[in-house]
Amino acid sequence: MASAELDAAADPLATFRDEVRTWLAENFPASLRGKDNAMSAVDGPTELSPEDEAWKTAMGEKGWGVPAWPRQYGGGGLDRAQVRVLHEEMARVGAWNPIGGMGVMMFGPTLLESGSEAQKQEHIPAIARGEVRWCQGYSEPGAGSDLASLQMFAEDRGDHYLVNGQKTWTSGGQWADKCFALVRTDKTKKHEGISFLLIDMDAEGVEVKPIRLISGSSPFCETFFTNVRVPKDNLVGREGEGWTIGKRLLQHERSSLSGGGSAARMFAGKPMGALAKEYRGEDDQGRVPDQDLRMRIVRHEMDSRAFALTLRRAALEAKSNQGPSAATSIMKNVGARITQDRAELSIEIMGMNGLGWEGEGFSADELNQTRTWLWGKAVSIYGGSTEIQNNVIAKRILGMLDHQ
Amino acid sequence: MAVLNEEQTMLRDMAREWADNEAPVGAFRKMRNAAPAEGYDAAAWSEMGQMGWAGIVVPEEYGGSAFGYLSLGMVLEQLGRNLTASPLASTAAAAAGIALGSSDTAKSAWLPKIAAGELVATLAIDEGPVHDPARIATSVSDGVLTGTKEFVAEGDSAALFVVAATDGLYLVAGDAGVTRSTRKMADARSHAQVRFDGADAEKLGGPELNTKVIDLATAALAAEMLGMAEQAFATTNDYLKTRVQFGQQLSTFQALQHRMARMFTELELMRSAVEGALEAIDAGRSDTDQAVSLAKAIASDTLHLISREMVQLHGGIGMTDEHDAGFYLKRARVCETMWGNAAYHRERFARLNGY
Ligand SMILES: Cc1cc2nc3c(=O)[nH]c(=O)nc-3n(C[C@H](O)[C@H](O)[C@H](O)COP(=O)(O)OP(=O)(O)OC[C@H]3O[C@@H](n4cnc5c(N)ncnc54)[C@H](O)[C@@H]3O)c2cc1C
Numbered sequence: 043m044a045s046a047e048l049d050a051a052a053d054p055l056a057t058f059r060d061e062v063r064t065w066l067a068e069n070f071p072a073s074l075r076g077k078d079n080a081m082s083a084v085d086g087p088t089e090l091s092p093e094d095e096a097w098k099t100a101m102g103e104k105g106w107g108v109p110a111w112p113r114q115y116g117g118g119g120l121d122r123a124q125v126r127v128l129h130e131e132m133a134r135v136g137a138w139n140p141i142g143g144m145g146v147m148m149f150g151p152t153l154l155e156s157g158s159e160a161q162k163q164e165h166i167p168a169i170a171r172g173e174v175r176w177c178q179g180y181s182e183p184g185a186g187s188d189l190a191s192l193q194m195f196a197e198d199r200g201d202h203y204l205v206n207g208q209k210t211w212t213s214g215g216q217w218a219d220k221c222f223a224l225v226r227t228d229k230t231k232k233h234e235g236i237s238f239l240l241i242d243m244d245a246e247g248v249e250v251k252p253i254r255l256i257s258g259s260s261p262f263c264e265t266f267f268t269n270v271r272v273p274k275d276n277l278v279g280r281e282g283e284g285w286t287i288g289k290r291l292l293q294h295e296r297s298s299l300s301g302g303g304s305a306a307r308m309f310a311g312k313p314m315g316a317l318a319k320e321y322r323g324e325d326d327q328g329r330v331p332d333q334d335l336r337m338r339i340v341r342h343e344m345d346s347r348a349f350a351l352t353l354r355r356a357a358l359e360a361k362s363n364q365g366p367s368a369a370t371s372i373m374k375n376v377g378a379r380i381t382q383d384r385a386e387l388s389i390e391i392m393g394m395n396g397l398g399w400e401g402e403g404f405s406a407d408e409l410n411q412t413r414t415w416l417w418g419k420a421v422s423i424y425g426g427s428t429e430i431q432n433n434v435i436a437k438r439i440l441g442m443l444d445h446q
Numbered sequence: 447m448a449v450l451n452e453e454q455t456m457l458r459d460m461a462r463e464w465a466d467n468e469a470p471v472g473a474f475r476k477m478r479n480a481a482p483a484e485g486y487d488a489a490a491w492s493e494m495g496q497m498g499w500a501g502i503v504v505p506e507e508y509g510g511s512a513f514g515y516l517s518l519g520m521v522l523e524q525l526g527r528n529l530t531a532s533p534l535a536s537t538a539a540a541a542a543g544i545a546l547g548s549s550d551t552a553k554s555a556w557l558p559k560i561a562a563g564e565l566v567a568t569l570a571i572d573e574g575p576v577h578d579p580a581r582i583a584t585s586v587s588d589g590v591l592t593g594t595k596e597f598v599a600e601g602d603s604a605a606l607f608v609v610a611a612t613d614g615l616y617l618v619a620g621d622a623g624v625t626r627s628t629r630k631m632a633d634a635r636s637h638a639q640v641r642f643d644g645a646d647a648e649k650l651g652g653p654e655l656n657t658k659v660i661d662l663a664t665a666a667l668a669a670e671m672l673g674m675a676e677q678a679f680a681t682t683n684d685y686l687k688t689r690v691q692f693g694q695q696l697s698t699f700q701a702l703q704h705r706m707a708r709m710f711t712e713l714e715l716m717r718s719a720v721e722g723a724l725e726a727i728d729a730g731r732s733d734t735d736q737a738v739s740l741a742k743a744i745a746s747d748t749l750h751l752i753s754r755e756m757v758q759l760h761g762g763i764g765m766t767d768e769h770d771a772g773f774y775l776k777r778a779r780v781c782e783t784m785w786g787n788a789a790y791h792r793e794r795f796a797r798l799n800g801y
Contacts, residue, residue, distance in 0.1 A: 184690070186762060187691045191691075211762045253767075254768070255765055255766060255767060332789055393574070393577075394576070394596065394783055396575070397631050397783065398629065398631055398632070399630045400630045401628070403639060416772070419757050419758070420765050429699075429702070432701065
């Protein structure tokens, strides 16, 4: 990590750095320093304080919530080095990015690549300002890992499509304004019969039913579409091109799920060793007394560091124009494994205190840990399960054949 | 499967039939949703009492059947399969403590009631969030016991406590000087903090009895875990045979077949280890402590593996509260933690073997 005490004179980006510092000093409310991003909550929208609102508006107007996106669509228009400076300076004052969600993570980048000029003008600035929530309409009851078998049908009615069918596991569907969906426009072809369509969630005929998760929260839905009229303008790319666009979006999803932005959050919080000492005490040499646990903490710590180093290596390799690094293919799986190991170890360290559900006798952190553990079981399932990722690695990277 | 005598076979078949017909996982779900204060279905518990299950380890002269721990384990295994919430394991462990240590008067006062299923009893040992019988501060002076016990299973409803104090095991009967605070945990079963503030206590035995009774409770829990692992595995195996993706049943994918084969392998080892511990107890073998640590360590690891895989292999549906997978996952973790997790028992096993 770069030090905060960079010598301004030796820094070619000194002017930009000064600009960022000044802007942050003027716009980042000191009271929000080091707080969690209220909008990153998995359980849905939370009440925003006036400070939160002000911060979000300021970042949205500046375009720095999506710093690398083009200026003409409301992005920051910054180059890689400037983005790094921005992140460093934000970290220095304990600021965080209030602009997020599926629009930022996956839909925006995809639309920038594949959308028409009019679609970009319409949708990207609103995402950059954090005004519109998007949800992902991919999975169906019969189409999970095998996404290409989806059935939701969009019938060509001249100036519009008439959409009928069901999606499921739609994260945030109950709070979303819009949905990017994969739909079938041709029943005779498998992959080539799929199109990428943008649907208003408040359109007539769209109905959501929240589903409760094992962690107790209901962040996702079954989503039903009955005779929903979708203007033809909402087709991204050409009809039948949806599979290619949809897969590209999944790449954006996987890279943001596995590392990048979330890596910092993944390693945030108390180090496992310190947590273990807090709950288990220490032996007369100042070590975690349970040797078996201690060794498993070490394994986890080493895995995490190797992962962080791999993230860095992949970024450097990509930058030096060698093309995407082979290492990127393993990121989603390793990220998922480390996230889950961390949660498992934490609750093991806490013992019964790490398994509280509600009520008295547990601290807020402890109750939160139970939910984090249970919720975290999803990271190896969504966005392409671990098994599907392994299939992809075996086939695409290692050149192994399908045995079926 | 252990070699069972005729009585044991009958008992096991009856328990299996009862659990499947009267207490499927849906019954646990109903109980969870209704959230009764005692943390189990009272009607089901009363049926278990009538079937004599609460008296399986109670001597015959006190109204029990003295069938032993393998028999108790068979029943708990069947209950574990369907996640049936009951105070059977706790009550049996406490009954064993009383049978081994208390005065004849106390035995005649309590054991027949326990055997009839009229009374819920439990062990109150640990004073922190992890099992650590070496760290006990509860003490007795002038016949009254003072101390705080954490996460006491069935602590919400128990009328009788077998309590660990600094110098051994005590019996606390009655509510004077006893305060309970419920602890709502992920498994939706009964756990409570129990405070004893000058409660009348009768001594059952020294620290050796404490260790012995904990071993009995641990082996009983391992039997419940065996049932859970067995059913979590079977449910997953069935699912893979019905769920179709890529135009084929998931069970046709070799990547999944090998994982199921590995789990099946571990499950077989788990069964041997758990039954081995129960048999060691019944035979009064001197290496029972080792057999129990072996069983609990392997049971913890195997149930952990299978319950995690159950969620993973069910995909999105396994993450929903609507599906049973989450119930197995949550209870598995609590069972792992109770009476010492795998790490604890590996450490104890090493110590018992002198290395
Ligand atoms: C919390 C959560 C949020 C989600 N959010 C969204 C969302 O916003 N939008 C959306 O569209 N979807 C979402 N999903 C759905 C997610 O993408 C799917 O659950 C996932 O693709 C798996 O599909 P499935 O659930 O149908 O499992 P299945 O495809 O039925 O798979 C079941 C198991 O079999 C394995 N498997 C399947 N095929 C193979 C194979 N060929 N080889 C080896 N193993 C295989 C899988 O890896 C998995 O372990 C979400 C899921 C979760 C859990």
